[in-house]
Amino acid sequence: xxxxxxxxxxxxxTPLGCDIESVWRRLxxxxxxxxxxxxxxxxxxxxxxxxxxKDYHVPDKIAASGKHSRISRATGFALxxxxxxxxxxxxxxPGTPEHKKLNPYDIGAYLGSGEGSLDFSTFTRTAIANWKxxxxxxxxxxxxxxxxxSFNALAEIEQEPALPINHLSMEFNARGPALNCLTACAAxxxxxxxxxxxxxxxxxxxxxSGGAHSMIHPFGVTGxxxxxxxxxxxxxxxxxxxxxxxxxxxxxxxxxAGVLILENLQHALSRSAPILAEVVGYGSxxxxxxxxxxxxxxxGAVMAINEALKDAGLTPGDIDYINAHGTGTKENxxxxxxxxxxxxxxxxxxxxxxSIKSMMGHLIAAAGAVEAVTCVLTLRDQILPPxxxxxxxxxxxxxxxxxxxxxxxxxxxxxxxxFGFGGQNDTLIIRRYRP
Numbered sequence: 001x002x003x004x005x006x007x008x009x010x011x012x013x014t015p016l017g018c019d020i021e022s023v024w025r026r027l028x029x030x031x032x033x034x035x036x037x038x039x040x041x042x043x044x045x046x047x048x049x050x051x052x053x054k055d056y057h058v059p060d061k062i063a064a065s066g067k068h069s070r071i072s073r074a075t076g077f078a079l080x081x082x083x084x085x086x087x088x089x090x091x092x093x094p095g096t097p098e099h100k101k102l103n104p105y106d107i108g109a110y111l112g113s114g115e116g117s118l119d120f121s122t123f124t125r126t127a128i129a130n131w132k133x134x135x136x137x138x139x140x141x142x143x144x145x146x147x148x149x150s151f152n153a154l155a156e157i158e159q160e161p162a163l164p165i166n167h168l169s170m171e172f173n174a175r176g177p178a179l180n181c182l183t184a185c186a187a188x189x190x191x192x193x194x195x196x197x198x199x200x201x202x203x204x205x206x207x208x209s210g211g212a213h214s215m216i217h218p219f220g221v222t223g224x225x226x227x228x229x230x231x232x233x234x235x236x237x238x239x240x241x242x243x244x245x246x247x248x249x250x251x252x253x254x255x256x257a258g259v260l261i262l263e264n265l266q267h268a269l270s271r272s273a274p275i276l277a278e279v280v281g282y283g284s285x286x287x288x289x290x291x292x293x294x295x296x297x298x299x300g301a302v303m304a305i306n307e308a309l310k311d312a313g314l315t316p317g318d319i320d321y322i323n324a325h326g327t328g329t330k331e332n333x334x335x336x337x338x339x340x341x342x343x344x345x346x347x348x349x350x351x352x353x354x355s356i357k358s359m360m361g362h363l364i365a366a367a368g369a370v371e372a373v374t375c376v377l378t379l380r381d382q383i384l385p386p387x388x389x390x391x392x393x394x395x396x397x398x399x400x401x402x403x404x405x406x407x408x409x410x411x412x413x414x415x416x417x418x419f420g421f422g423g424q425n426d427t428l429i430i431r432r433y434r435p
Contacts, residue, residue: 005196006433008273009091009261010373011084013077015051015254015361020084024377028406030388032238032359034252039216040120047230049237050216051254051361053077065095067170070154071163072116077257077366078164078212079171085208086172089261090273094172108176108204109168110195112187112211114365116159120218122150164212176204182365184420185325187211188258189368189428193282195262205267210369212257224253227292229329239389241362243326243355244333244401246394251327254361258369260376275433277376280413281312287423293331294423298339301417304425305343312429314413316344319351319429321384321409323371323416324401326355327362334396336417341399352409354402358388368418368426375414375430383408 010020015033017023033051042048058076061083062068068079092098130142157163162180169178177198183190188211195209215221224230231240231250242248268275285307287300294301309315325336341348356374363370378384383406390403413431420426 001202002200003202004265005199005262005279006265006268007260007276007279007376008263008268009085009087009089010259010276010376011081011088012256012258012370012373013053013056013080014256014370015053016359018080020373027356027359027374027385028383030359030386030404032388033254034237034240034361036237037216040218042221045221046225046232047221048234049240049252050221051252052216053256059083065171068167070152070158071167072158073214073255074113074116074212074257075158075164075167077214078111078113078259079167081210081212081257081259082168082172082208085259085261088274089263091261099173104173104175106176106204107172107174107206107208108178108195108198109165109174109208110177110179110191110198111165111168111209112181112183112189112191112365112368113164114161114182114187114213114215116163116214119151119155126150168208172208174208183424184422185362185364185367186418186420186424186426187365187368189372189416189418189426190284190424192260192262192279192369192372193284193426193428196279196282199262199264205264207262208259209262210257210259211366213363213365214255215364216253216255221253231328241328241358242389243324243328243358243387244337244394244397245390246392248328248330248333250329251357252361254363255366256363256370257366258373260369260372277379277430278433279428280431281308281314281429283307283311283427285425287425289423291422294335294419296335298335298342300423300425301336301339301419302342304427305339305415305417308415308427308429314429316347316351318413319415320411321378321414322351322353323375323414324353324355325417325419326357326387328357332419336419337397337399348399352384352400352402352407354385354387356385368416371416371418372428372430375416378414379411379430379432382411384411
């Protein structure tokens with residue numbers, strides 16, 4: 001028996017804010033979360049701006065629990081978003097007698113999360129102290145001795161990608177399936193899809209799923225600059241991310257978390273839970289092409305889209321909106337457009353498409369989960385978020401990208417695409433709940 005999977009709660013921590021309704025309003029208004037970098041001094045970098053979560057502090061009820069000392073920035077985001085989703089799902093507050101009545105082995109967690117916050121200040125200080133200028137090299141023995149004295153062991157553990165799952169499991173007493181994937185920009189969409197499969201086959205009734213990531217640090221920005229993937233429009237950061245526009249020049253790195261509560265339909269009904277939407281389709285594939293580029297014809301993306309449609313039992317004509325991966329790079333946007341055309345055929349020109357990365361930035365491993373939340377809100381309010389900063393049409397990107405203004409629409413089924421470095425492709429289809 002294949003169980004139906006519904007969404008009963010959502011939460012997010014984003015560059016535009018940390019609660020569902022205010023961030024949604026800002027997205028529909030076309031506001032930007034992009035600004036000069038404050039996480040570190042980036043003035044000497046080719047890119048000096050990003051979409052940071054601004055002035056963020058872990059909520060008191062999480063910090064006061066005593067379970068989560070020295071957590072990374074990404075773990076804090078994940079815990080916050082998960083608490084929001086758990087509360088919206090009308091599940092009992094952790095630690096209460098009602099919460100203790102839940103079967104912990106029937107609750108799992110599946111995240112797409114990346115590395116945590118590295119201790120750059122200690123690393124830099126100890127490295128400079130042991131730099132041999134005359135030999136232009138690092139005294140590794142000296143650095144090792146200083147590092148052993150200075151580095152905090154807990155901080156080193158907390159930067160591991162799997163740590164957010166450990167903290168979520170402790171916080172919510174989730175003792176069922178616990179997994180993390182780090183498939184680059186597709187990670188949290190893949191996590192949601194695989195969490196759906198866990199519930200479908202009966203291995204859990206509730207899954208805490210989504211993603212969290214923070215790469216706005218010197219290594220992250222340097223790496224993407226070296227790949228020439230980041231926009232360098234430092235004089236106009238709010239308009240730097242221009243998905244599908246002919247003048248697009250790279251993505252804007254962001255950070256944050258998105259978490260959804262996925263639930264077996266019968267379990268949700270048995271406790272009269274709020275049902276926000278239903279996950280009906282999931283497709284996953286690999287390009288098997290190059291580690292930094294998608295296949296130019298989008299062959300993996302086409303397969304993921306087609307597999308999601310097949311899984312949902314839908315046709316391209318049944319999809320009312322596509323939340324695009326839409327990073328704002330030359331290669332990604334043209335390849336995604338080609339893939340949609342190949343998969344949707346004559347319907348490609350009729351389905352509206354938009355990218356919230358134009359406002360939110362690219363949250364890397366967390367991007368797909370935040371975009372899944374956006375899809376549910378689109379279904380709820382029957383309005384499409386815009387692609388901001390779109391002004392110059394590109395002949396290679398000739399579909400309907402909902403430019404600059406939100407659009408009221410009749411929406412029953414939506415598709416969300418996530419395509420990662422290394423050619424990982426994942427597609428979800430989410431539909432309005434039908435009893």
